[in-house]
Amino acid sequence: MLTVDKVNLHYGAAQALRGVSIAAPMGKITCVLGRNGVGKTSLLRAITGQQATSAGSIAFNGADLGGLAPYRRAKLGVGFVPQGREIFPLLTVKENLETGYAPVARKDRFIPDDIFSLFPILQTMLGRRGGDLSGGQQQQLAIGRALVTRPKILVLDEPTEGIQPSIIKDIGRAIRYLRDSTGMAILLVEQYLDFCRELADHVYIMDRGEIVHEGPAETLDTPEARRHLTV
Numbered sequence: 001m002l003t004v005d006k007v008n009l010h011y012g013a014a015q016a017l018r019g020v021s022i023a024a025p026m027g028k029i030t031c032v033l034g035r036n037g038v039g040k041t042s043l044l045r046a047i048t049g050q051q052a053t054s055a056g057s058i059a060f061n062g063a064d065l066g067g068l069a070p071y072r073r074a075k076l077g078v079g080f081v082p083q084g085r086e087i088f089p090l091l092t093v094k095e096n097l098e099t100g101y102a103p104v105a106r107k108d109r110f111i112p113d114d115i116f117s118l119f120p121i122l123q124t125m126l127g128r129r130g131g132d133l134s135g136g137q138q139q140q141l142a143i144g145r146a147l148v149t150r151p152k153i154l155v156l157d158e159p160t161e162g163i164q165p166s167i168i169k170d171i172g173r174a175i176r177y178l179r180d181s182t183g184m185a186i187l188l189v190e191q192y193l194d195f196c197r198e199l200a201d202h203v204y205i206m207d208r209g210e211i212v213h214e215g216p217a218e219t220l221d222t223p224e225a226r227r228h229l230t231v
């Protein structure tokens with residue numbers, strides 16, 4: 001289980017997270033919803049160690065992540081799929097996947113077959129450059145690269161952003177399969193309400209740096225929850 005407890009995060013004088021507390025249990029899909037600029041990516045930066053926090057604590061399966069560098073968190077099983085995908089455009093698909101080897105023990109430095117069963121397109125495009133893939137294919141590659149690191153929690157930042165509906169379906173199916181077959185924890189940040197409602201076991205809504213709602217996915221249909229999500 002990932003636990004984020006009363007975390008504050010500042011960019012200079014501007015506060016992006018205000019006392020944020022969430023939990024993402026193993027074997028569950030936990031979703032954080034919120035409009036543009038409410039602090040979703042900042043929360044994930046705090047979890048992955050890309051941005052220092054100014055208060056609170058973050059722990060994963062009993063290990064305190066506070067102050068650890070991103071690669072140390074990756075070694076502890078925190079896998080990250082960044083917003084905008086961040087594929088290396090000049091590296092091939094295979095080479096992009098291999099960048100996931102860094103935190104992995106030498107004996108585990110191979111690409112698990114699961115990745116190609118989930119996203120067969122990656123296998124057929126192994127020799128192509130990352131930059132030649134469509135947005136949806138790059139998103140599948142970004143998830144594949146995170147899976148190469150053998151995560152115990154998979155953290156995804158808006159994986160449906162700018163992606164065509166058929167691939168969104170594939171990604172949803174993959175996320176569900178990962179939860180059910182591996183028991184990993186999944187922490188999904190989204191603006192796409194329907195995607196979350198279908199997938200999530202538990203949801204949080206963020207507004208202006210704070211958690212303003214929490215409950216099972218069905219509670220997204222209450223007027224109180226909607227109020228925080230409509231522009």
Ligand SMILES: Nc1ncnc2c1ncn2[C@@H]1O[C@H](COP(=O)(O)OP(=O)(O)OP(=O)(O)O)[C@@H](O)[C@H]1O
Nearest residue numbers: 011014016034035036037038039040041042043083
């Ligand atoms: N590197 C930075 N330096 C200064 N301010 C930042 C930085 N990154 C984000 N912010 C500010 O922090 C707030 C939260 O941004 P964040 O990127 O976490 O939001 P978000 O919910 O991920 O938005 P989006 O849905 O657009 O991805 C915003 O006001 C943003 O302008």
Ligand SMILES: [Mg+2]
Nearest residue numbers: 040041042083
């Ligand atoms: Mg963001």
